[in-house]
Amino acid sequence: MTVGLILLIVLAIALSGYVLGRRRSLRMVGGDIRKLHSLPGFYGQSVLIFAAVPALLVMLGWMLLQPPLVDRHVARLITEADIAEGSSRDLVMSDVRRIADGLDQMMAAENLSEDALQALDAGDSDIRAKLGNVGIALGSDVRSAVFEAAKVYRDSAATGRTLMTLAVIGLALTGAVFGYLRIAPEYRARNVAETSVKALLILSSFVAVLTTVGIVLSLLFESLHFFRLYPAREFFFNLTWNPQFRGGSDLGIFPLLWGTLYVSFVALVFAVPVGLMAAIYLAEYASKPVRAVAKPLIEILAGIPTIVYGLFALITIGPLLRDYFAQPLGLGASSSSVMTAGLVMGIMLIPFVSSLSDDVINAVPQAVRDGSYGLGATQSETIRQVILPAALPGIVGAILLAASRAIGETMIVVMGAGAAAKLSLNPFEAMTTITVKIVSQLTGDTEFASPETLVAFALGLSLFVVTLGLNVIALYVVRKYREQYE
Template sequence: MPFYWLVLIIAAIAAAGFVLGRRRALASAGGDSRRLHSLPNFYGWNVALTVLTPALGLLALWLLIQPAFIENTVSGSIPDSALADGENRSLLMSDVRRIAEGLNLLDRPMDGGDGADDLAALRDDLGSVGVALGADVRPEIYSAAQSYRAKAEWGRMAMSFVVLVAAIGGLAVSLMMTDKDFRARNTVERGILIVLVGAASIAILTTLGIVLSMLFETRNFFAGHSWTDFFFGTNWAPDFRGNSELAILPLLWGTLYISFIALLVSVPIGLFAAIYLSEYASKTVRSIAKPAIEILAGIPTIVYGLFALITIGPMLRDYFAMPLGLGESSSSVATAGLVMGIMLIPFVSSLSDDIINAVPQSMRDGSYGLGATQSETIRQVIIPAALPGIVGAVLLAASRAIGETMIVVLGAGAAAAQFNRGLGDLVNPFEAMTTVTVKIVSQLTGDTDFASPETLVAFALGLTLFVITLGLNVLALWIVRRYREQYE
């Protein structure tokens, strides 16, 4: 049964349960709702939630467990002799999944032959539906794909049966419990509380899952590559044929340099814009200027990248880099940093504006009463009082700058910083450099072998970037608390 049909059937059972539960409660009270412990709708919601909770819970759990179970079962059934020289089992399973998907698209029966002619025809048929394979279709792979497809179909049927039984069972049990003395309101409110707690836990569990996934893969990376070379090496030269130099310092320098230039552009402009809009601008000007600035936040980053590629980059090259003898390429740190800074202006200005407006008017009036001018009040009263929020806005902009990819690819290129070329080239803003995020994407693009250090290094890069961002958050929190203590 298709997934969406299963969900619709569960929703229909829950809707029917709501109506039946409400009617049954009223019937047990002789049609007089005043004799009920709770309002009639609570009885209906109790039945509906009792249907939805076990059914959807089982459905989510099944969808999480089944793919991993089938993957491990089919992978374990493939003999080692079926692996070609240097072939990885994970790459082999990617072909198995693609063939199984192609068999579903073609609706090919699972008892087909596995001769050479049949396999050649299968490759042609799979190509006709857009399923590309990374290797020749061997009989072992075709057999594994048939097994994968059969287990997936059996799993879908079993899932539909178990989930529907859970929904119908919840309906029956909840209707049996429904009578005029049943505390339906207490049960429903307790259930809603559990849902709210679960929703609040999603962010924590998601963060934990991200960290653990990166941590495990990073451990595998350091099992095959020296950690000293990764953290203290000065050259980034991945080579999937071996002898790779995978040092994070060249990438980290490019990340921090581009982010520094972006913040150098966005923080002063954004903060000055926020001060003007909140303290000087009239209501008419503010109503026009603030939405106009916030439009920048809605522009896709790929558009910013194209703007850097065809406008800002050539302009910096022609008017600054070449006349000063600092470079001849339009791809540079300055190009990416400048365009990224423009992108970050609304993040700084909008949040800072809201924070400045939240400063109590009494603080302004007190300052004016002591004889301070408007500019003195802004410098000595409003900005210090709003500093914790402004630090938060700058931190948000810094996090966005560190994680940006498309602007860097189109504006700064994909070449890592060259530490062996001297300090002058490292600090030259018109040199092409790249960032950690760009290399994470490039190392995971295409058919990758997740047993090789050249692929696993992406997880080590991601975990390192996560730790750096966490450190920035801790530092910002310390600054916020210190200044907040002075004004409370």
């Protein structure tokens, strides 16, 4: 039974418990709700909570614990003799999971019984053809022991799902009956319901924190796995990026980090002055009719899909820079370059800087402006020496948001800057970024347990550290100037 169907069954049991619990509370007092401690709806909610919450918690825990337990059980069936030369246990387990998924799809497509499945053998050309029909290709080196382990994996996972289904539905029914039988006129159903809602709100408040912790831990563990296969010193100090997937790979982050920072720098050099000047004009100089039209038009840039920006870079900006700047100056002959991606990304970042900066400038009290004018300062002097320093913390926050957006951009870089990992100061040469390589290393027909694939997590962790550093610097600037001008 699928997870979605189990959720629907638990939801149906919980809603039925709500209706029956509400009716029972009214029936016990003959319809006179004044004799009840709580409103009838609270009695129904208490039954719903007892039916749904324990069952859903057990299902969540089961779904988290079952995969590693099944992996550990099946991994014991793989001996050293079953691991081909040049492979590893992790790679074999990847094959086991892939074949197990293919067996499920094949059984559905071929209407095979369980007995027929047990009779299949990895060396049978018929089974290879059937697995190929559902998109699972078996290599010539897949051994019978691996195929048998895949069948054990599939059976164990199916048994676990069945037990989970019985446990979750049984717990939902038990909780509904327990909550239903607790109903009495003096039962404090409102306290139960409100305590549960409070717990839900507390849990919701921790979602962002728990999500961040989960992301960091997942990146950290997979990165440690990568560094056990590939030296950390080579990763951080090697100046070459050359994944081969057949040994002898050079996986140095320096060219990717340089491309990321270079493209982001070009984008910010273009976006920050334009966006900040646009914000100053809209906040201090523009009339209300002009502001009402100009600000929405600028903010439309933030709603354009990045693939459209990528096409704009590929078809318009790239050839323009190549024909009028790069080739005449002898700096390059390719339309894919750092300058192409940086300029287009800068256009995309303008509303991030202008809109937030505009809001921050408008938040500066009018009394500050009036005091500056009263001392004889002109409007431009007031903007430069009073308003901008007072609004600096918010402006730094806007620039930080734009920088984070630039560092994490992928599609514009793919179509505008190319995929070449290199160290160069020439802005008209093709380069690439960390995010582009994360995507490329995790797509295609690759072995997930290989260093060339696991490197994506190390790249993600490095990108996370860079972004965290930007946040720390921005926080320092914000605190310093906030103390000075507040």
